[in-house]
Amino acid sequence: MLGRVAHGxxxxxxxxxxxxxxxxxxxxxxxxxxxxxxxxxxxxxxSVLTTLGLRPAYEEHFEDYTGAHVCDFVLRSKHNPESVLSxxxxxxxxxxxxxxxxxxxxxxxVNEGWMTLRDLLAKxxxxxxxxxxxGAIRRESTLARGATHGSMLRNETYCFTRLGTFLERxxxxxxxxxxxxxxLLPSISxxxxxxxxxxxxxxxxSLSAERAYRWLNAGRMDARSIADFLxxxxxxxxxxxxxxxxxxxxxxxLAQLHGAEGECHAAMREADLRLNxxxxxxxxxxxxxxxxxxxxxxxxxxAGAIAQDYRxxx
Amino acid sequence: MTASEPSNFDEMxxxxxxxxxxxxxxxxxxxxxxxxxxxxxxxxxxxxxRRTGITFNVxxxxxxxxxxxxxxxxxxxxxxxxxxxxxxxxEQRVRAxxxxxxxxxxxxxxxxxxxxxxxxxxxxxxxxxxxxxxxxPGGVYTHITGIDLVRTGPDExxxxxxxxxxxxxxxxxxxxxxxxMAMFPELFSTVKVRDVSDYPxxxxxxxxxxxxxxxxxxxxxxxxxxxxFNSAYYEHAFLADQMGAELVEGSDLRVxxxxxxxxxxxGFRPVDVLYRRVDDEYLDPLSFxxxxxxxxxxxxxxxxxxxxxxxxxxxxxVADDKAIYSFMPEIVEFYTxxxxxxxxxxxxxxxxxxxxxxxxxxxxxxxxxEVHGSGGYGMLIGPTASKKDIAxxxxxxxxxxxxxxxxxxxxxxxxxxxxxxxxAPRHVDLRPFVLCSPDGVDITxxxxxxxxxxxxxxxxxxxxxxxxxxxxxxxx
Numbered sequence: 073m074l075g076r077v078a079h080g081x082x083x084x085x086x087x088x089x090x091x092x093x094x095x096x097x098x099x100x101x102x103x104x105x106x107x108x109x110x111x112x113x114x115x116x117x118x119s120v121l122t123t124l125g126l127r128p129a130y131e132e133h134f135e136d137y138t139g140a141h142v143c144d145f146v147l148r149s150k151h152n153p154e155s156v157l158s159x160x161x162x163x164x165x166x167x168x169x170x171x172x173x174x175x176x177x178x179x180x181x182v183n184e185g186w187m188t189l190r191d192l193l194a195k196x197x198x199x200x201x202x203x204x205x206x207g208a209i210r211r212e213s214t215l216a217r218g219a220t221h222g223s224m225l226r227n228e229t230y231c232f233t234r235l236g237t238f239l240e241r242x243x244x245x246x247x248x249x250x251x252x253x254x255x256l257l258p259s260i261s262x263x264x265x266x267x268x269x270x271x272x273x274x275x276x277x278s279l280s281a282e283r284a285y286r287w288l289n290a291g292r293m294d295a296r297s298i299a300d301f302l303x304x305x306x307x308x309x310x311x312x313x314x315x316x317x318x319x320x321x322x323x324x325x326l327a328q329l330h331g332a333e334g335e336c337h338a339a340m341r342e343a344d345l346r347l348n349x350x351x352x353x354x355x356x357x358x359x360x361x362x363x364x365x366x367x368x369x370x371x372x373x374x375a376g377a378i379a380q381d382y383r384x385x386x
Numbered sequence: 387m388t389a390s391e392p393s394n395f396d397e398m399x400x401x402x403x404x405x406x407x408x409x410x411x412x413x414x415x416x417x418x419x420x421x422x423x424x425x426x427x428x429x430x431x432x433x434x435x436r437r438t439g440i441t442f443n444v445x446x447x448x449x450x451x452x453x454x455x456x457x458x459x460x461x462x463x464x465x466x467x468x469x470x471x472x473x474x475x476x477e478q479r480v481r482a483x484x485x486x487x488x489x490x491x492x493x494x495x496x497x498x499x500x501x502x503x504x505x506x507x508x509x510x511x512x513x514x515x516x517x518x519x520x521x522x523p524g525g526v527y528t529h530i531t532g533i534d535l536v537r538t539g540p541d542e543x544x545x546x547x548x549x550x551x552x553x554x555x556x557x558x559x560x561x562x563x564x565x566x567m568a569m570f571p572e573l574f575s576t577v578k579v580r581d582v583s584d585y586p587x588x589x590x591x592x593x594x595x596x597x598x599x600x601x602x603x604x605x606x607x608x609x610x611x612x613x614x615f616n617s618a619y620y621e622h623a624f625l626a627d628q629m630g631a632e633l634v635e636g637s638d639l640r641v642x643x644x645x646x647x648x649x650x651x652x653g654f655r656p657v658d659v660l661y662r663r664v665d666d667e668y669l670d671p672l673s674f675x676x677x678x679x680x681x682x683x684x685x686x687x688x689x690x691x692x693x694x695x696x697x698x699x700x701x702x703x704v705a706d707d708k709a710i711y712s713f714m715p716e717i718v719e720f721y722t723x724x725x726x727x728x729x730x731x732x733x734x735x736x737x738x739x740x741x742x743x744x745x746x747x748x749x750x751x752x753x754x755x756e757v758h759g760s761g762g763y764g765m766l767i768g769p770t771a772s773k774k775d776i777a778x779x780x781x782x783x784x785x786x787x788x789x790x791x792x793x794x795x796x797x798x799x800x801x802x803x804x805x806x807x808x809x810a811p812r813h814v815d816l817r818p819f820v821l822c823s824p825d826g827v828d829i830t831x832x833x834x835x836x837x838x839x840x841x842x843x844x845x846x847x848x849x850x851x852x853x854x855x856x857x858x859x860x861x862x
Binding site: 073074075076077078165168169171172176179180183184187228330332382383386 | 437438566613614619623624626627631632633634635637638640648649650651652653
């Protein structure tokens with residue numbers, strides 16, 4: 073396949089994944105804001121902006137942190153080039169550019185999704201319609217992923233759809249955990265003690281993990297258990313270990329298809345060393361924040377190596 | 387139901403209001419439909435096109451918005467007998483065009499014999515000196531041709547235009563049929579219509595047959611597109627997808643070891659046949675427009691060394707010139723030794739002083755076109771033009787007569803479309819698509835019918851608000 077097309081596919085799935093995770097983050101934020109006092113609501117919205125790396129851009133345009141302003145900025149503002157709407161647009165543009173590498177089902181899912189969201193986000197989103205908009209974003213992303221799973225040949229192209237999805241997902245999980253943990257905790261002395269269970273519930277909700285977590289950890293709601301779950305549990309499809317095991321499989325598949333390994337395979341092996349056989353105690357000993365920062369940087373390096381190895385650009 | 391104005395040939399209805407033979411099966415089906423079905427189906431068709439992304443970017447619109455070409459649900463129907471006559475004429479014309487191209491870039495017998503004035507192609511921007519003395523692989527210049535036909539009577543089909551450069555619209559021919567079959571499956575079980583859906587396979591086969599020597603048994607084919615902002619991008623992607631070919635942009639290609647190669651995830655891989663949808667001037671910045679980023683530096687050297695097939699061959703745009711067109715009857719006769727089966731529309735060459743005088747005296751009745759124009763731009767339609775437009779054109783003609791030809795305003799045939807008030811006749815033309823390879827000439831039955839949606843309008847171009855119809859050739 074063409075390097076340019078591999079590039080387009082990889083990013084198309086990154087954008088779709090990011091759009092979906094952003095919607096999830098906003099949904100959890102809104103829930104938090106509704107169930108807490110004004111101060112907590114404000115700091116919740118601040119943390120959403122921080123997680124998305126949008127705080128400086130937001131603060132150029134707003135002085136307050138109301139849900140309406142934050143959601144509008146994150147979802148559709150023209151001042152925000154990273155808005156969900158522009159991510160969905162870019163995913164759709166990439167799908168057009170790579171139209172001949174995709175099945176009609178995938179193309180139609182992405183194209184229809186874009187049409188739906190473009191209409192839905194044409195006007196400012198109000199409290200009353202926020203839930204519907206966020207639901208639609210997650211649904212459209214899910215449809216595209218489902219169409220991919222159900223209709224695409226398991227070949228090189230498919231590997232790039234998976235690599236894009238899981239690189240982005242690993243990044244997003246790490247960022248959400250990092251921000252929630254590092255910025256939200258009032259003081260480091262709270263680490264490891266049962267805290268405001270609402271806060272932790274919110275971390276889990278931001279990753280659609282609340283039900284899975286409860287299922288496995290009935291009654292326990294502490295930082296260690298949650299970090300353990302979100303980083304190391306290989307049964308949860310958004311955990312770092314799960315994302316990396318999918319990345320590993322797909323990189324191995326590419327190496328087999330091409331009969332050669334590249335820089336990205338070496339980077340993958342290094343990442344494995346850092347993740348595998350780790351316990352949550354090891355991670356806390358190193359410091360969770362430090363661990364996550366390094367993880368995010370390594371993840372970016374891996375993405376760079378993939379782009380290099382598979383000739384995304386000339 | 388509206389009967390047609392007596393001056394036009396209505397393809398569905400005879401002047402006495404009866405339905406012509408070719409449309410009778412369709413009419414029977416129509417009579418069985420319930421009231422209100424049409425509106426429902428129209429909505430269905432629109433959402434189908436939006437969803438599948440069949441769109442058309444219109445040049446000159448600021449935000450390059452993707453627009454749909456309006457689709458009309460009444461098929462345009464041609465009988466098997468009519469089609470047999472037409473396809474003979476089309477094949478003859480395409481063979482002549484291909485021979486003409488070869489001659490123009492070699493011995494120029496047609497000029498030596500005095501049948502064609504030399505200045506006609508010497509002044510032609512589409513003429514490429516780089517092609518002189520070079521024969522493309524398989525001797526094929528016009529791999530894909532679109533012949534625009536108009537009809538004025540029961541047996542009067544004529545050629546309005548030849549598109550030998552890069553004819554577009556074939557994806558609409560295919561998608562219109564798919565849409566019709568999805569919306570009216572029962573219609574196709576009662577009326578037998580000749581299939582068009584294997585066009586992409588035939589195209590791939592025809593292109594492969596034109597591969598350069600040394601390409602191997604399975605030549606690698608790529609479609610070169612200017613990218614997603616091009617008005618026909620949908621078609622480029624569609625054809626690549628349907629042919630199982632790579633869809634490439636200029637930035638994907640590079641000349642490596644004397645071959646044009648594409649940058650894949652595992653390195654550079656050769657391309658044997660390039661179906662390019664990029665104009666000649668952008669094809670090779672080293673040979674033509676140095677600012678082009680759409681093409682491949684050095685591709686013309688590879689081409690001239692016989693290591694790649696470019697379809698259509700560079701320089702075939704000469705044949706699209708409307709002054710050349712006016713000589714097509716002579717050209718057909720010169721290369722085939724037969725009289726042209728399909729006549730031209732009567733054409734006055736303004737370069738000729740007597741013709742120019744006639745044209746200037748009759749501007750209000752004529753259609754005036756630029757010789758290099760296309761897409762319905764830069765033309766004057768006398769009968770509907772304002773006095774001001776006519777005065778402007780008069781100046782243009784006087785200043786640069788060589789740049790224009792004129793034709794009578796034809797009473798183009800009409801075919802009904804659905805309107806809010808029921809069926810109403812609108813003017814149509816037909817663009818059949820013709821493939822040419824050393825294995826022969828292959829014409830897909832039917833083609834693209836374009837229809838002027840405004841009452842009385844003669845302009846069918848999609849860039850000017852025209853629509854399209856499914857075109858049926860009956861299997862009778």
